[in-house]
Amino acid sequence: MTAATLEVTRPRRRPLGSAPLWLAAALLAAVSTVLSDRLPAWAVEYPRAWRLPIEPWISAAMKWLINDATFGLFTFQEFTRSISWLFNWLLEAAYGLLAQGFTFGKGEDALHIPHVSWIALIVVLVFFARRVGGRGLALFVAFCFLYLAVFGQWSSAMVTLASIVISVPFGVLAGLLVGIAAYRNAWVEKAVTPLLDLMQTVPVFAYLVPILFLFGFGPVAAMIATMIYAAPPMVRLTVLALRGVPEEIKEYGRMAGCSRHQHMWKVLVPAAKSGLLVGLNQVVMLSLNMVIIASMIGAGGLGFDVLHALRRLAIGEGLEAGIAITLLAIALDRLSQAAATRPPPAHGSVRDGSWLARNRLAVGALVLLLVSMAAGALVPAIAAYPEPWTVTTGKFWDEVVAWLNINLFDTITIVKTWLLVNLMLPVKEFMLALPWPVLLGLLAFAGWRLGGWRLALLPVALGAFILLTGNWEKAMITVYLCGLSVVIAAAIGIPLGIWAAGNRRRTGGTLAVIDTLQTLPSFVYLIPVIMLFSVGDFSAMIAVVAFALAPAVRYTVHGLNQVPEHLVEAGRAQGCSRRQMLWKIRMPLALPEIMLGINQTIMMALSMLVITALVGTRDLGQEVFTALAKADTGKGIVAGLCVAFIAITADRLIQAWSRRRKAQLGVA
Numbered sequence: 001m002t003a004a005t006l007e008v009t010r011p012r013r014r015p016l017g018s019a020p021l022w023l024a025a026a027l028l029a030a031v032s033t034v035l036s037d038r039l040p041a042w043a044v045e046y047p048r049a050w051r052l053p054i055e056p057w058i059s060a061a062m063k064w065l066i067n068d069a070t071f072g073l074f075t076f077q078e079f080t081r082s083i084s085w086l087f088n089w090l091l092e093a094a095y096g097l098l099a100q101g102f103t104f105g106k107g108e109d110a111l112h113i114p115h116v117s118w119i120a121l122i123v124v125l126v127f128f129a130r131r132v133g134g135r136g137l138a139l140f141v142a143f144c145f146l147y148l149a150v151f152g153q154w155s156s157a158m159v160t161l162a163s164i165v166i167s168v169p170f171g172v173l174a175g176l177l178v179g180i181a182a183y184r185n186a187w188v189e190k191a192v193t194p195l196l197d198l199m200q201t202v203p204v205f206a207y208l209v210p211i212l213f214l215f216g217f218g219p220v221a222a223m224i225a226t227m228i229y230a231a232p233p234m235v236r237l238t239v240l241a242l243r244g245v246p247e248e249i250k251e252y253g254r255m256a257g258c259s260r261h262q263h264m265w266k267v268l269v270p271a272a273k274s275g276l277l278v279g280l281n282q283v284v285m286l287s288l289n290m291v292i293i294a295s296m297i298g299a300g301g302l303g304f305d306v307l308h309a310l311r312r313l314a315i316g317e318g319l320e321a322g323i324a325i326t327l328l329a330i331a332l333d334r335l336s337q338a339a340a341t342r343p344p345p346a347h348g349s350v351r352d353g354s355w356l357a358r359n360r361l362a363v364g365a366l367v368l369l370l371v372s373m374a375a376g377a378l379v380p381a382i383a384a385y386p387e388p389w390t391v392t393t394g395k396f397w398d399e400v401v402a403w404l405n406i407n408l409f410d411t412i413t414i415v416k417t418w419l420l421v422n423l424m425l426p427v428k429e430f431m432l433a434l435p436w437p438v439l440l441g442l443l444a445f446a447g448w449r450l451g452g453w454r455l456a457l458l459p460v461a462l463g464a465f466i467l468l469t470g471n472w473e474k475a476m477i478t479v480y481l482c483g484l485s486v487v488i489a490a491a492i493g494i495p496l497g498i499w500a501a502g503n504r505r506r507t508g509g510t511l512a513v514i515d516t517l518q519t520l521p522s523f524v525y526l527i528p529v530i531m532l533f534s535v536g537d538f539s540a541m542i543a544v545v546a547f548a549l550a551p552a553v554r555y556t557v558h559g560l561n562q563v564p565e566h567l568v569e570a571g572r573a574q575g576c577s578r579r580q581m582l583w584k585i586r587m588p589l590a591l592p593e594i595m596l597g598i599n600q601t602i603m604m605a606l607s608m609l610v611i612t613a614l615v616g617t618r619d620l621g622q623e624v625f626t627a628l629a630k631a632d633t634g635k636g637i638v639a640g641l642c643v644a645f646i647a648i649t650a651d652r653l654i655q656a657w658s659r660r661r662k663a664q665l666g667v668a
Helices: 005-010 021-032 054-067 076-100 118-134 135-150 154-184 184-203 205-215 218-229 232-243 246-253 258-269 273-289 291-297 302-312 313-342 362-380 393-406 409-433 436-451 453-468 472-498 502-521 521-533 538-562 567-571 577-614 620-630 633-665
Strands: 102-104 111-113
Touching: 005 184, 005 246, 005 538, 021 436, 054 076, 054 205, 054 313, 054 633, 076 154, 111 362, 111 521, 118 135, 118 313, 118 362, 118 633, 135 154, 135 313, 135 633, 154 291, 154 302, 154 313, 205 218, 205 577, 205 620, 205 633, 218 232, 218 273, 218 291, 232 393, 246 258, 258 273, 273 291, 273 313, 273 567, 291 302, 291 521, 313 393, 313 502, 313 521, 362 502, 393 409, 393 521, 393 577, 409 521, 409 538, 409 633, 436 453, 436 633, 453 472, 453 538, 453 633, 472 502, 472 538, 472 577, 472 620, 472 633, 502 538, 521 538, 521 577, 521 633, 538 577, 567 577, 577 633, 620 633
Parallel strands: none
Antiparallel strands: 102 111
16 A cells, blocks of 8 residues: 555544633633732732723813814814804704794794695605605605604604704715715725724714814704714725725726716716615615604704603603604604615616706706795694694503503513522622733633634724723723623524524514614613613613614525525435524525624614613723713713724624535635
């Protein structure tokens, strides 16, 4: 037998897998926590003397920027106030058109022109929905806006819509321009990408403190905060859309002799229209997600109504206003999606003629709106939905919660106490006792195994920032609350996604419910939670689980439904049972996608934890909320960055694992 034959027939030793290494790492964490009282004091609690005064530095820099920074002809504060004045002028015009009307003159001789009629606005929106999405979309839009009128939410909804009408175009324009710059220049993209990561992971509360300093208190500051919060997805989608333009279209533009400017605006941007409209859709949705938080710094409308109801624990009023935000968001989402996916007109269908002939539908809608404003001056019921015709379910929901508190109080208390004593407190104590060098070492080990030395250095660097700023204990409480919430959300969401996948009717119904949950404002979850469970970590966990559940379900459904059909057929040919098909074929192949859903669940859980500071948590979210209340810029920015660094660490590790697993499965 030759040496080559021996080499082939000799059983090869399998390389030692990584499971023993992960097990050893987990064992090290457990042992170090149990023996933490025998470790040096600095390893358990980071010494105060080693901390850096980053918060005072940031606060001092902000004060200098506001009080002393100058451009020569004008100060930085005058510059920001001029921007505020410009946006205020635009916002007042939108308020007048949609919500308040216009008043010219003073006293008895003043001329008041009513705002756009609720009837005319619904007719125009329904007609537009019919044009871009068909009869079903038209009926749905009519239902959404009639709800706003019938349930007495119209006036507040128009205030919110006026802010959206101004903030969304500016957010889209800013995102489009930055995205084009990143597409054209690799260095710009490298500089913008980490900034976008921070903007999308820093809690929205952290935006509000510097915005207050720069632009003052009021609806303009709230609108600017909304634009900053909503712009990042537009940047990313602009880059993706431009890169997705087919190469033959790009070559056609070059062969036609287009300049660089013409090639971008006359070739690439029109060709990327569908992707850019998806970005518009994301800006609209994020702007509506921001309305309640923006109400904390002066925005009115539906966000203020929900926040006011939360402060008074008026569950019925808060739920109706929250549903109004949800329906408004879903209606605008469906309209923008329908416009984005609408096929281009058939060749030869666009008629030549005057501008008026080509745009007769838009002109007709404008005339209808103007006529309705004139008619509203004569008939008040045309201008505004009559208040005696409104209905409310607020009292019913208040009675439901009261009945639950009376009849289920003992059961709720038993479950709450058991989970606190046997699950939440042990996990919290473990995280607080875990030595910080051990945790950073474990994260570095995970990064090294999943992505090499660069990924190993990332969590160490981000964790060092949390240590140096003195927020380690708050961060561990955040990790404990977020971790438990994500585990529970996954334990509920993944089985629900498995149940929904594979059946078209169940999938459609489940995703419809998930869409509603994702558009329901986060603050709305707090109202019933506080009414049923009072305040504390348990209430925060319940609210976070309810808010963050959706991605776990959605990505499970998507992952299972995206398994290649030929692999499923191969399993059937091998005689696999239904159970074997799920656990031996579908789930292993769908696991990378499911983990991406867990990643999104973590992001949503962290964003919700900042809001649950209102129910008495003592984590980083409370630090951000306290900074907003005290207008402490340094504390707010540092605490927000700590939350963002936790999110970025989780995101990078999960993304690396998912890519590696997909490569192993051959589905990358």
